Amino acid sequence: MSTVQTLAAAHAEVKAEIARTDTKTGLLLAFVGAVLAGSWTVAKDVHLTVPAYVVGGLGMGALVVAAGLLLRSVRPNLRGRHGFPLWATLTAEQISITLSEDRAADIAGLSRLAVAKFTGLRRAVDLTCTGGALLILAALLALGGAA
Template sequence: MSALEAGLTAAHAEVKAEIARTDTKTSLLLAFIGAVLAGVWTAARDVRLPVTASVAGRLGVLLLVVAAGLLLRAVRPRISGAAVAGFPLWATLTADEILARLAHDERGQDIVNLSRIAVAKYRTLRRAVDLVCAGGMLLITAAAFTIGGAA
């Protein structure tokens, strides 16, 4: 195997692994958000909160819901529109067209396409993490106002 072939194979595997990592991180964050929202619902549903705690808590919950929406967007399959690579492209081809394409090494373009997908997923994941942090701080603030208001 030439150095170019080895490099293409390694880069292709790396990009596919990064996409898998974003999906794993997204799943964990969605589970975390679900647990936090369930905990907030359980803790706050029968409690009369001070106005400041209520406002901070509602904003925190809103940010967590928006973060969950971003995370769902990050894992939503992108299989419609112009299929440029992988199985979405293969689904539009005949068996002979697939064999003709596979006769040429198109890993370079596939790496570009997959890298763009991975970067978009990471950007969305980063935005969601920022919102989770901000929402968490607002929920902590709401708890502090509630504890301070109860004293």
């Protein structure tokens, strides 16, 4: 495979990874929102003990922080040097020249973007698991306190 073909394949792979990460982020954001809404709906109608309130509040807080990380990871970066903002400032001829000369730099920039998105997603998954575990513990405390 020639260098041009290799660079084109690497560029496509990085862009596909960004798309996969954004898809996962969107699904997790919907899940976190549903868990937050469901937990709030249940908690407002149930008499909870103080420990259940505290643990449940920590769980809800973890989920809110996870949602914030997810939103931040899909936030458009309009100041970035690579991708759409760059192309929007160039003529068609300049785009061709830039792509032929700077494909490796574009791959590096997109790769850094992909890693940042993936890192935010990973942290949000960890917080979602922590928040879910805390909500389960709060539910157990509420059930144990009611008995």
